[in-house]
Amino acid sequence: MSVLYLQRRTMDIDDHRGEEAIRPMELTSVQPFKECITISGACLCAFRRNFLKKDEVGITPAGGYRWRDAQSYIAVMWLLEEERSRGIPIKHAGNGSEVKILGRKVDGYYEAGKTIFEFHGCFCHGCVKCFRDGRDKPIHNNSEETMNTRFE
Template identity: 35%
Template sequence: MKCVSFGLEECTKGYYPYKFNKPENRNYVGPHPDINMYPVSSMTTPQYNDFLQWYSSVKNNIFNNKEELIRYCRQDVKILMKGCLNFMFSFIETTDVNPFLEAITIADAVMKVYRKNYLKPNTLGITPKNNYNSNFIHLQSKISLKWLVYLKLKENINLRYEVKLKNCRYIADGYDETSNTVYSFEGCYYHGHTCYLNRMQVCSNDPNDTLHNRYEATLRRLDHIRKLGYNVVSMWECEFRKILKDDPQLTLQIEQHKEIMDSGFNLRSAVYGGRTEVFRLYHKCKPGDRIYYYDFTSLYPWANKYSKYF
């Protein structure tokens, strides 16, 4: 079977008896499978004539299923590779955009072409992540929010969240105005905690940074906040996770706390992105009403990684 897309007229995919590919035939070596084992019903008349000519030339040969399957699959990959290369070169020549290096999906590539070649500067407004809401300057992690709820439950203190500190650029995870105390939650990887033993390990999200450098920067930040006159209470992620692990009842109490139950969803995210849809843009809740968020999770990547292929 010839492949004509992307200028691959000279590439031949070949034929394989799909219906013959069963577990009991995996190591089959013997006479060629019957013609009905091939997908003849899906062939056009010219394709069927080409197939008959090929089948007549090989039907008396010994058929080694394992070798034929490997050959067929390798040829499939070669055709895909050549097709991708031809597509890439053609796309670059036409748009000056490399679809494989500059995009993840074809829709992403098309948008890149538009932005690079057609969109004029200062045309579109870019909405900030905090949606123009100065009360939420950055997105707080759920584990840090759990720690702040834990402090409220255990120590009965009134905390404000994500507070911009005076006279510096730092944002406190939590702040108690009464005692002038800054509460800082440190994610172990992000802040380079010593629970990661390879101190000179290059960080995956920044090749110019190491865990040791992050740890030192974290200590300097906390020290600077103290010098500004604040009391500082910090908690490392691994230490707090151990507290939760050792006290399941406390963990359940935190999980069921209203602030944790209400966190995690950015309702604006339902308006854009892949596989999203808003059924109603505005709804005023009456007593007893509930708004639902449905999340569709594709199993295709999971199946490709973990499932067995025969």
């Protein structure tokens, strides 16, 4: 009952202005006040009904589609600076994905010059400033390697 009242009231206001009412059902084939509780729920319902193909599951990766490979911000910034200073295109996680060379992913790769770019950041070197806590704990279940042993 309240839904009908709200729709009728909206139409009265729009008719008073002389404008045409926007009806969500006509645009999206979703009745947001009947089928959904939240705005995000209405958007998801419209997406599933109008864009998602049958028997398909839409799952966004944890890091989104752009950052398929985990690479630190500072590493990408370094690779972008190398691209700019050398005037060459380098493939990396920030502009697509990392390249595999002999079965191993590399941080950056310049195909024409067959040049590999590797950024060994704070984690590789056991930086005291960035990794203050748990420096004596094993890394990756390796009892011999800790942040203290990595520190140079």
